[in-house]
Amino acid sequence: MAFIKKQAQPSTEQTQSTPETRDCQSLLKQLSSNDSTERRWAARDLVECPECANALMQRLKIETENSVREVILTTLTRMGDPVAIAGMVDCLRSEDAALRNEVVEAMKQLPLEVAPMMLGLLADPDPDVRIFAVNVLESLCHPEVESWLISVITYDAHVNVCATAVDLLGEVGTSNAIEPLEQLKARFNAEPYIQFAADLALRRINEI
Amino acid sequence: MKRILIVDDAATVRMYHRNILESAGYSVDEAMNGIEAIEKALQEAFDLYIVDVNMPKLDGYGFLRELRGENISQVPAIMVSTEAAENDQTAAYRAGANGYLVKPVKPVQLLTHVRLLIGETI
Numbered sequence: 001m002a003f004i005k006k007q008a009q010p011s012t013e014q015t016q017s018t019p020e021t022r023d024c025q026s027l028l029k030q031l032s033s034n035d036s037t038e039r040r041w042a043a044r045d046l047v048e049c050p051e052c053a054n055a056l057m058q059r060l061k062i063e064t065e066n067s068v069r070e071v072i073l074t075t076l077t078r079m080g081d082p083v084a085i086a087g088m089v090d091c092l093r094s095e096d097a098a099l100r101n102e103v104v105e106a107m108k109q110l111p112l113e114v115a116p117m118m119l120g121l122l123a124d125p126d127p128d129v130r131i132f133a134v135n136v137l138e139s140l141c142h143p144e145v146e147s148w149l150i151s152v153i154t155y156d157a158h159v160n161v162c163a164t165a166v167d168l169l170g171e172v173g174t175s176n177a178i179e180p181l182e183q184l185k186a187r188f189n190a191e192p193y194i195q196f197a198a199d200l201a202l203r204r205i206n207e208i
Numbered sequence: 209m210k211r212i213l214i215v216d217d218a219a220t221v222r223m224y225h226r227n228i229l230e231s232a233g234y235s236v237d238e239a240m241n242g243i244e245a246i247e248k249a250l251q252e253a254f255d256l257y258i259v260d261v262n263m264p265k266l267d268g269y270g271f272l273r274e275l276r277g278e279n280i281s282q283v284p285a286i287m288v289s290t291e292a293a294e295n296d297q298t299a300a301y302r303a304g305a306n307g308y309l310v311k312p313v314k315p316v317q318l319l320t321h322v323r324l325l326i327g328e329t330i
Contacts, residue, residue, distance in 0.1 A: 095295075097261055097262060097267045097268070097269055097299075098267050098269070098270060100262065101262055101263065101264055101267050104262075104264070105264050127290075128290065128291065131290060132262075135262075159312055160290040160311055160312065163311065163312055164218075166220070167218050167219070167220040167221070170220060191312050192312070192314055192315060193221075193224055193311070193312035193313065193314075194312065196220070196223075196224045196227070197220045197224070200220055200223070
């Protein structure tokens with residue numbers, strides 16, 4: 001049964017690619033090929049062409065083949081330059097749920113590169129982008145994570161942004177989060193989920 | 209006892225839904241993403257699925273498409289999302305959802321939908 005698509009197999013493909021056509025311009029052309037295998041090879045090899053980050057982002061937005069999308073995101077993650085990061089942030093606004101989730105997972109692999117943009121993402125006018133930003137914080141391992149989360153639950157007006165931040169505070173929060181969590185409970189006193197999640201976070205913090 | 213699978217990557221959300229459902233007399237199992245949920249659906253029968261949209265590895269839409277498309281299960285599914293827009297709800301129903309709830313879900317909302325879709329008295 002083929003209900004779950006197989007992952008790309010770069011190690012096997014490595015032996016099949018054709019080095020003589022691996023210059024950046026050729027790869028860009030192959031990135032638009034009708035053959036998904038050719039697109040996948042091109043996406044992999046474009047890691048040597050950082051000036052092509054924008055082209056990869058544009059391809060990612062229209063690419064329908066999961067294995068090619070995975071390779072494009074891996075390449076962009078390995079590039080890790082400002083154009084690649086900005087492109088990934090742009091994808092957080094996509095209507096495509098799968099793409100958004102893939103980008104969140106890719107951004108989690110780039111703590112140093114993503115951290116400087118985090119304040120901007122957490123202040124984005126779109127609450128969905130703020131939720132995805134909190135999701136990225138989950139594995140960011142940055143010293144400011146707790147203070148960013150406390151700021152979210154103190155100032156963000158959107159209940160689901162706060163709810164996502166509370167979930168994470170339950171894992172990374174310290175005694176600094178106790179008072180803000182109590183204030184959050186008072187601010188959303190008619191939301192059973194916030195009461196449940198904040199109580200859970202408070203219990204975990206008090207157990208530390 | 210009716211058996212429900214909660215599919216959500218957020219542990220707190222799974223615990224919250226589990227508390228509500230078990231208090232109402234349902235048996236509950238959990239999955240952290242769509243792939244784990246497919247594996248569970250292949251191994252045992254559930255009476256209802258409660259599925260988050262945004263999850264790593266395989267999101268809620270993907271899970272429902274596989275569930276319905278591969279004929280793994282046709283039992284009812286409630287999609288749960290932070291997105292309230294009409295097009296998000298339409299996408300959920302197109303993927304195979306039978307109900308749609310916007311987070312944060314209140315206990316009465318959840319139980320009303322569950323009972324309705326399982327065919328119990330509300």
